[in-house]
Amino acid sequence: MPFQVAVCGPRHCTEQDRNNAYRVGELLAQRGAVVICGGGVGVMAAVTAGARSAGGTVIGIRPNDSREGACDDLSATIVTNLGEARNAIIVQSADAVIAVGGSWGTLSEVALAMRRGDIPVVCVGGWQILDATGAPVPGIHHAETPEDAVDRALS
Amino acid sequence: MPFQVAVCGPRHCTEQDRNNAYRVGELLAQRGAVVICGGGVGVMAAVTAGARSAGGTVIGIRPNDSREGACDDLSATIVTNLGEARNAIIVQSADAVIAVGGSWGTLSEVALAMRRGDIPVVCVGGWQILDATGAPVPGIHHAETPEDAVDRALS
Amino acid sequence: MPFQVAVCGPRHCTEQDRNNAYRVGELLAQRGAVVICGGGVGVMAAVTAGARSAGGTVIGIRPNDSREGACDDLSATIVTNLGEARNAIIVQSADAVIAVGGSWGTLSEVALAMRRGDIPVVCVGGWQILDATGAPVPGIHHAETPEDAVDRALS
Amino acid sequence: MPFQVAVCGPRHCTEQDRNNAYRVGELLAQRGAVVICGGGVGVMAAVTAGARSAGGTVIGIRPNDSREGACDDLSATIVTNLGEARNAIIVQSADAVIAVGGSWGTLSEVALAMRRGDIPVVCVGGWQILDATGAPVPGIHHAETPEDAVDRALS
Numbered sequence: 001m002p003f004q005v006a007v008c009g010p011r012h013c014t015e016q017d018r019n020n021a022y023r024v025g026e027l028l029a030q031r032g033a034v035v036i037c038g039g040g041v042g043v044m045a046a047v048t049a050g051a052r053s054a055g056g057t058v059i060g061i062r063p064n065d066s067r068e069g070a071c072d073d074l075s076a077t078i079v080t081n082l083g084e085a086r087n088a089i090i091v092q093s094a095d096a097v098i099a100v101g102g103s104w105g106t107l108s109e110v111a112l113a114m115r116r117g118d119i120p121v122v123c124v125g126g127w128q129i130l131d132a133t134g135a136p137v138p139g140i141h142h143a144e145t146p147e148d149a150v151d152r153a154l155s
Numbered sequence: 156m157p158f159q160v161a162v163c164g165p166r167h168c169t170e171q172d173r174n175n176a177y178r179v180g181e182l183l184a185q186r187g188a189v190v191i192c193g194g195g196v197g198v199m200a201a202v203t204a205g206a207r208s209a210g211g212t213v214i215g216i217r218p219n220d221s222r223e224g225a226c227d228d229l230s231a232t233i234v235t236n237l238g239e240a241r242n243a244i245i246v247q248s249a250d251a252v253i254a255v256g257g258s259w260g261t262l263s264e265v266a267l268a269m270r271r272g273d274i275p276v277v278c279v280g281g282w283q284i285l286d287a288t289g290a291p292v293p294g295i296h297h298a299e300t301p302e303d304a305v306d307r308a309l310s
Numbered sequence: 311m312p313f314q315v316a317v318c319g320p321r322h323c324t325e326q327d328r329n330n331a332y333r334v335g336e337l338l339a340q341r342g343a344v345v346i347c348g349g350g351v352g353v354m355a356a357v358t359a360g361a362r363s364a365g366g367t368v369i370g371i372r373p374n375d376s377r378e379g380a381c382d383d384l385s386a387t388i389v390t391n392l393g394e395a396r397n398a399i400i401v402q403s404a405d406a407v408i409a410v411g412g413s414w415g416t417l418s419e420v421a422l423a424m425r426r427g428d429i430p431v432v433c434v435g436g437w438q439i440l441d442a443t444g445a446p447v448p449g450i451h452h453a454e455t456p457e458d459a460v461d462r463a464l465s
Numbered sequence: 466m467p468f469q470v471a472v473c474g475p476r477h478c479t480e481q482d483r484n485n486a487y488r489v490g491e492l493l494a495q496r497g498a499v500v501i502c503g504g505g506v507g508v509m510a511a512v513t514a515g516a517r518s519a520g521g522t523v524i525g526i527r528p529n530d531s532r533e534g535a536c537d538d539l540s541a542t543i544v545t546n547l548g549e550a551r552n553a554i555i556v557q558s559a560d561a562v563i564a565v566g567g568s569w570g571t572l573s574e575v576a577l578a579m580r581r582g583d584i585p586v587v588c589v590g591g592w593q594i595l596d597a598t599g600a601p602v603p604g605i606h607h608a609e610t611p612e613d614a615v616d617r618a619l620s
Contacts, residue, residue, distance in 0.1 A: 001532060004541065034541045059524065059541045065393060065557065067466060076469065076499045076524045078543055079558040083247070083375060083391035084267055088240035092530065093544040102287060104270035111263035112239055127292065128285040132257060137282065156377060159386065189386045214369065214386045220402065220548060222311060231314065231344045231369045233388055234403040236548035238530060244399075247375065248389040393557070394577055398550035412597060414580035421573035422549055437602065438595040442567060447592065 002057070005153050006036045006094035008087075008110070009043025009126075010103035017043055017101035020124050022050035023146035024098055029056025031154060036061060036093050038086070039070045039077055043100050048073055061090050088112055095119060096153035098143075102126035114139055122149045157212070160308050161191045161249035163242075163265070164198025164281075165258035172198055172256035175279050177205035178301035179253055184211025186309060191216060191248050193241070194225045194232055198255050203228055216245050243267055250274060251308035253298075257281035269294055277304045312367070315463050316346045316404035318397075318420070319353025319436075320413035327411035330434050331356035332363075333456035334408055339366025341464060346371060346403050348396070349380045349387055353410050358383055371400050398422055405429060406463035408453075412436035424449055432459045467522070470618050471501045471559035473552075473575070474508025474591075475568035482508055482566035485589050487515035488611035489563055494521025496619060501526060501558050503551070504535045504542055508565050513538055526555050553577055560584060561618035563608075567591035579604055587614045 005028050009021055025047035028035050035051045038044045039060015048058045048071045060074040065081040080086040087109045091097060097113040099106050099122070106126065113121045114137075122141045129137045143149035160183050164176055180202035183190050190206045193199045194215020203213045203226045215229040220236040235241040242264045246252060252268040254261050254277070261281065268276045269292075277296045284292045298304035315338050319331055335357035338345050345361045348354045349370015358368045358381045370384040375391040390396040397419045401407060407423040409416050409432070416436065423431045424447075432451045439447045453459035470493050474486055490512035493500050500516045503509045504525015513523045513536045525539040530546040545551040552574045556562060562578040564571050564587070571591065578586045579602075587606045594602045608614035 001535070001537060001539070001542065036541070036543075057522075057541060059543065061543070070466070072466060074466070076501070076522060076541070077466065077558065078501075078524065078526070078554060080554050081393035081557045082240070082395065082554070083243065084270055085237070085240040085243035085392065087267075088238065088243070089543060089545050089547075092238070092546045093542065102292075104266045107284065108263045108266035108270060111259045111266055112242075115239055115259035115263060125287055127287065128289070129262065130283040130285065132280055132282065134283070137257075156380070156382060156384070156387065191386070191388075212367075212386060214388065216388070225311070227311060229311070231346070231367060231386070232311065232403065233346075233369065233371070233399060235399050236402045237399070237550065238546035240547065244388060244390050244392070247391045248387065392550070393553065394580055395547070395550040395553035397577075398548065398553070402548070412602075414576045417594065418573045418576035418580060421569045421576055422552075425549055425569035425573060435597055437597065438599070439572065440593040440595065442590055442592065444593070447567075 002032065002034045003095050003154065004034045004036055004093055006090045006097045007047040007100065008090065008097065008106050009100040010106055011040055011042040013042040013101045017125060018046045020146050021046035021100045024100060024149055025050025025056065026054045027146060027150040029054035031150065033154065034059065036090055038090060039074055045071050061086050084108065091116065097121045098149050098153050099123045099126055110140065120153055120155065122152045124149045157187065157189045158250050158309065159189045159191055159248055161245045161252045162202040162255065163245065163252065163261050164255040165261055166195055166197040168197040168256045172280060173201045175301050176201035176255045179255060179304055180205025180211065181209045182301060182305040184209035186305065188309065189214065191245055193245060194229055200226050216241050239263065246271065252276045253304050253308050254278045254281055265295065275308055275310065277307045279304045312342065312344045313405050313464065314344045314346055314403055316400045316407045317357040317410065318348070318400065318407065318416050319410040320416055321350055321352040323352040323411045327353055327435060328356045330456050331410045332360035334410060334459055335360025335366065336364045337456060337460040339364035341460065343464065344369065346400055348400060349384055355381050371396050394418065401426065407431050408459050408463050409433045409436055420450065430463055430465065432462045434459045467497065467499045468560050468619065469499045469501055469558055471555045471562045472512040472565065473555065473562065473571050474565040475571055476505055476507040478507040478566045482590060483511045485611050486511035486565045489565060489614055490515025490521065491519045492611060492615040494519035496615065498619065499524065501555055503555060504539055510536050526551050549573065556581065562586045563614050563618050564588045564591055575605065585618055587617045589614045
């Protein structure tokens with residue numbers, strides 16, 4: 001069975017998020033991992049394009065009830081019609097999760113991945129989570145570069 | 156239709172979380188709101204007990220495939236068998252969300268509630284979320300007391 | 311914990327289905343069972359009205375992303391945003407399933423209930439299922455009256 | 466975007482079901498369709514093996530919370546942790562549905578596909594559905610051979 005990495009991130013992302021996501025996709029494909037993502041725009045489209053440029057397999061897990069709005073170049077599109085509950089499926093299907101950039105949807109995926117507790121969770125950019133004492137909640141690896149993120153995810 | 160408030164929080168919670176949750180449940184029931192929660196232990200059991208003590212209706216949305224582990228005193232138990240994807244249903248069913256305490260599961264519910272963008276989201280205790288610049292991500296109301304939390308949720 | 315009975319049936323139903331569903335709801339409420347249903351029109355509205363007329367608790371499990379289209383008199387409304395996947399939740403939450411009338415959605419619920427294999431499944435009117443040899447697939451109780459259906463469900 | 470065909474069928478199937486499913490997979494792959502299936506044993510394993518023998522892409526949509534029990538040769542495995550609610554996702558992701566053989570789970574997928582109302586639904590072997598008057602409920606194409614089934618699905 002191929003190693004599967006979920007790559008999460010905002011629809012509305014920065015140029016740097018987009019570049020990071022593209023590179024993450026490229027690296028994952030080069031190293032033989034299947035990419036699982038939300039299959040939409042922003043970070044999702046960028047990681048899809050990156051992985052496909054390197055001949056990788058990318059599965060898009062869509063929230064709505066049709067393939068409308070899905071990236072054209074996905075290897076396959078899963079039409080869940082679950083709304084944001086589909087985030088749980090993206091996370092559950094992954095052997096590792098990489099989040100690029102920050103948004104509420106992305107945060108829900110990071111939280112669900114940490115809730116699982118059994119896979120690497122890596123963030124490139126994005127939000128910080130502090131506990132009630134103001135200290136960072138441990139467990140997330142914050143990567144400086146796409147290369148570092150992919151190394152961690154596949155380690 | 157009754158007003159429905161989701162109350163979220165950790166299975167493993169502090170004594171203060173437990174007291175806060177009980178009081179939130181009591182106040183919501185007194186004010187005629189239906190409580191939606193995860194129906195398990197910790198904050199979930201406390202809010203259920205509080206609301207039931209005041210004659211309220213409490214619906215537990217369970218992650219597993221049976222009623223095993225559900226609070227005894229729920230008005231009804233929804234057995235989703237969706238795992239943590241059930242968090243999305245708790246949030247989606249709510250006219251307001253109150254989180255008491257912090258955990259990864261709770262954070263996923265706060266994030267999904269903020270992702271909706273159309274309902275009050277109130278935290279009593281629990282975690283903080285900072286954006287990439289280190290500033291708190293806006294939109295969540297941090298309440299000092301159960302009374303304040305319920306006022307905000309019902310406002 | 312209260313006994314929970316799922317009552318399923320078409321949006322577009324016959325007058326007889328409607329009358330049967332109303333009576334099923336009334337009987338279930340009189341006997342202390344919580345009714346779980348889809349919370350919409352047709353059989354769903356009729357069973358809700360029947361159960362509520364007898365002071366019962368009725369939980370509507372909605373497929374869409376808001377309470378729009380939900381029966382007004384539900385005790386609580388679960389907004390799943392899961393589309394027809396919500397049928398699995400209705401069935402999973404039940405200690406017994408009663409189907410009144412026939413439709414594809416109703417058939418999916420009967421099939422999922424039989425797939426569980428551990429609860430009574432009762433049909434009042436509705437469709438028949440034959441195996442490859444043309445014989446009825448065993449396991450479903452076909453009831454003549456709402457009284458018979460409720461007796462079977464609660465037995 | 467590739468055309469996606471869901472192939473459904475029992476875990477416990479006949480030898481003929483198995484042969485039919487293998488051939489359906491082979492034909493779909495030869496004609497460039499992506500196969501979506503439940504990713505388990507029986508008909509699911511047979512259609513996967515058939516499609517993979519012809520170099521096709523097969524996505525398995527699993528009900529449980531890990532890849533345990535998934536076919537080894539899937540192109541990608543979606544771990545839904547939704548139980549039988551995952552049947553709705555299989556159906557929702559498809560441009561056509563082919564059912565091979567009969568079981569309650571398979572029937573739920575056929576019913577959900579007919580409930581959608583906008584895609585071809587083809588059965589090879591399996592169960593019959595009669596309405597209240599004893600007539601077959603219209604809409605399903607019953608195919609004699611895998612070739613006929615695939616022709617219908619792709620037409």
